[in-house]
Amino acid sequence: MSTEHSAAILDTTTQLPPTEVRCSYPSKLCNNHRAVKDNGDLHKLCDFHRKKANVNQQRMQQKRRLIRQQMVEHKKRFMDAAQAPMEYNASTNMMEPKEPICNLSHEEVMMLEVMLFDEDDGDCEGMAFPFDFPVTGTYPPHMPSGNMSL
Secondary structure (H helix, E strand, O other), X not given: OHHHHHHHHHHHHHOOOXXXXXXXXXXXXXXXXXXXXXXXXXXXXXXXXXXXXXXXXXXXXXXHHHHHHHHHHHHHHHHHHHOXXXXXXXXXXXXXXXXXXOXXXXXXXXXXXXXHOOHHHOOOOOOOOOXXXXXXOOOOOOOOOOOOOO
């Protein structure tokens, strides 16, 4: 009689709950019953796996928040660095940086001004073109046209 009783106990302990009430944990078979929601419906997971999933989800959300915050701070630092603080100079009637952006000597600044603001740009005088080189019109086949479009 004791063997029948132990067999009956073994039978009841090894019986799996029906699939519709069993935990749906995807990684491994879980024989626990699904947790019950406040409204009486069933969750997909048992209490143990729900807590585990919630902790994991909170960890991932914290990681996403941290990454998002770092991206915002990086973008802010980049924008602050890219835009130098400016002030209005009444004598030149221009906005100028409060501090020098780079350390150029007076001679280097003058050279840049000559190269950038050459007054001869409009009429092409002083340009090193050969006499037979057409400034306007069509170009010979062996010469590039200057058209940079693709």
